[in-house]
Amino acid sequence: MLLIAKAALGLSATLAVATAYTFHEGVIRVDVDEHRSGGSHVHFWMPATVVGFGMHVAPRHAMEKAARQTREVLPAIRLAAKELRNYPDAVLVEVTQEEQHVRVATEHGKLRVDVDGNDEKVHVVLPLEAIQDVTGRLEELNGGV
């Protein structure tokens, strides 16, 4: 009985540590709703740590291609993500049109992008730390950082 209790304690502790590690970078959330016939509805969330892990296991040539294609903007995005973490939450860009509303804001260490249109709604939440990590790794593939 005592052995089972010890095993359970060990398992719980391991699970707690693993959960804490998995979620320490926050959660990425994506919601896409296309309001038309045959329109897609995508809703998912995942721990930001998974992206970092995914980048390690993804085919290197695919990652290098992605890094090459985004080479020009990577340093700026990485720096912006790094810097924005030091500032209070703010709406960075907001565009209001008759049929569309676009909003890019920082909220609790995350970058939130909301696009509300008549035909579609897109909501993406990305932890700034994750953006910094991903862009940093892509820059490494380009031979930078």
Add this chain to the structure above:
Amino acid sequence: MNTSTGKGTKRIGSRGYLNYAVAFAFATFTFGALDAGKALAQTLSAEASTEKATKSEQWIHVRVESKETGGETVRVNVPVDMAAKVLPAIHKGKLQDGRVHIDNAHMDDVDFPALLDAVRTAKDGEYVTVQSKENNVRVAKSGGFLFVNVTDKEHAGKNGGSESRVEVKVPMKVVDALFSAGKDELDVVAALHALSGHGDMDLVTVKDQDNTVRVWIDSKNVSN
């Protein structure tokens, strides 16, 4: 029998102590780690807030409002210091290393540094005043600021609307920094650094019958 029981009791007691010791060690480690984590988080938080406090709180705001049918509103709010750090990382077209390259063809006939130096060292006053049927233009220097005001009356007359006005107010230090890179370049990063040292103020205001544009800096992170 008793001895044996006593020994047995002693053995059980040892195992109990061992369990207690393991449990105690685990608890100490766990809570110690939590405390350490908490302390680390507090330290990092304190460092972050210190950094936040020491950072320049100036934000640059841009607001464009269109009055046309289905008119749109664009609002941009960016920390001045952040812009100054990110701009050098952008290498696109004429923007390189935080500097905007100016086409030589338009600058060859003008010795801009000399012109700027003349304006800087001159006393406050109006340097250019043009008043015509079509436009009013005024360039002046006052209290360490350069003012450029343009009123377009011709455009208003043709469309039967109100005249369009452009008002620019820039600290001379910012103008100096902007042109510090040389004849063919505008040093935007240097200008932003110079700008971050100033208080709240309007930089550019454009008003016509269709659009309103306002660029200003203040310590608020919202543009309302």
